[in-house]
Amino acid sequence: AQSVTQPDIHITVSEGASLELRCNYSYGATPYLFWYVQSPGQGLQLLLKYFSGDTLVQGIKGFEAEFKRSQSSFNLRKPSVHWSDAAEYFCAVGSHQTGANNLFFGTGTRLTVIP
Amino acid sequence: DVKVTQSSRYLVKRTGEKVFLECVQDMDHENMFWYRQDPGLGLRLIYFSYDVKMKEKGDIPEGYSVSREKKERFSLILESASTNQTSMYLCASSYFGQGDPGELFFGEGSRLTVL
Numbered sequence: 001a002q003s004v005t006q007p008d009i010h011i012t013v014s015e016g017a018s019l020e021l022r023c024n025y026s027y028g029a030t031p032y033l034f035w036y037v038q039s040p041g042q043g044l045q046l047l048l049k050y051f052s053g054d055t056l057v058q059g060i061k062g063f064e065a066e067f068k069r070s071q072s073s074f075n076l077r078k079p080s081v082h083w084s085d086a087a088e089y090f091c092a093v094g095s096h097q098t099g100a101n102n103l104f105f106g107t108g109t110r111l112t113v114i115p
Numbered sequence: 116d117v118k119v120t121q122s123s124r125y126l127v128k129r130t131g132e133k134v135f136l137e138c139v140q141d142m143d144h145e146n147m148f149w150y151r152q153d154p155g156l157g158l159r160l161i162y163f164s165y166d167v168k169m170k171e172k173g174d175i176p177e178g179y180s181v182s183r184e185k186k187e188r189f190s191l192i193l194e195s196a197s198t199n200q201t202s203m204y205l206c207a208s209s210y211f212g213q214g215d216p217g218e219l220f221f222g223e224g225s226r227l228t229v230l
Contacts, residue, residue, distance in 0.1 A: 009155070032216035043119070043205055043221035044158075051216045090157065099216035100209045101146050101165075107157040 002027045002093050004106035012112040013081050021076040021109050023065075023091030032094040033074040034103065035065055039087045047089075050074065051099075061085070086113045118142075121206050121222035128229050134193040136225050138206030146211070147189035148219070151175060152203040161204075164189055196229045203227075 003026040013019055025031055032051045036044040048059025055067040065076045074091060088110045092103040122137040140147065146165055150158040160173030162181040170181050178200060182190045189208075193200055204225045211217035 034216075034218075036219075036221075041223070043223045044207075044219070045221070046218050049216060049218065094216055096216075099211040100219050101163075101211045101217065103219060105158040107155060 002031070002095065002104040004091050004093050004104055006089075006091055006106035006109050008109045009107075010110045010112065012114060014114050015083050016080050019076075019078045019081045019085070019111070021089050021091075021111070023074045023076065023106060024072050025074060025091070025093045026072065027093055027095070029096065030069070032096065032099055033065075033067060034092040034094070034100070035059065035063070035074070035076050036090045036092065036105075037061075037087050038090065038108075044090060047076070081111075081113055083113050083115070086111055119206055119208055119220050119222040121204075121225045123225050124223065126225060126227045128196050128227065130197060130229060132196050132229075134196050134227065136191040136193075136204055136206075136227070138189045138191070138222055139187050140189075140206075140208040140220070141187065142208060142210075142220065143186070144208035144210050144220075145186070146209045147183065148207040148209070149173075149179075149181060149189065149191045150205040150207065152205055152224070158205065161191065193227075196227075198229050201227060201229045 005024045034049045035047040050067045091106040094103045119140045148163040149161045164183045180192045206222040207219040
């Protein structure tokens with residue numbers, strides 16, 4: 001069975017500081033992995049996804065994530081956080097059989113950015 | 116610009132009322148989903164549909180039903196609303212192709228309060 005763990009419920013960073021949001025997954029084969037962002041009062045928007053090839057994935061808004069099979073992790077990073085990055089971030093895992101049609105989401109990490 | 120539109124952003128209903136949440140997508144996607152989002156629980160799948168007039172139960176279908184009469188429209192129905200159905204409801208649509216895990220496109224959400 002698939003599962004996703006986001007161990008940090010809430011993270012606070014200063015504007016301009018670097019950011020890393022953790023995501024660990026459980027899945028028996030090579031997964032499809034996604035990061036979504038939800039701004040206050042909005043739906044979720046895809047930041048990036050991994051499905052094959054280079055394990056370092058570039059996304060929108062300057063985010064990147066690295067798939068580490070040995071650690072079952074897909075951590076999200078940004079070198080310099082902007083105030084507009086304050087949001088909730090969700091990691092999700094899917095299978096090769098169903099892709100985005102059957103995603104299992106983590107419980108989310110809320111990011112606060114202080115000036 | 117691709118879009119998933121949820122007709123009501125905010126609703127307040129009374130216990131026992133019948134509630135309809137409407138969702139329309141303009142991307143000609145086969146697949147549509149209803150999720151429920153609660154703090155600390157992430158997103159949980161209520162129902163999904165792979166085609167017109169087809170529906171499948173997700174993880175938490177109890178107390179809900181759905182209707183998909185047209186490809187672009189997917190409705191969530193609460194036959195008799197209860198206070199424990201107070202939540203944010205998110206509609207999504209997706210594609211999934213050969214070698215591409217696809218993507219879930221989300222609406223902005225419908226926040227339902229049941230008194």
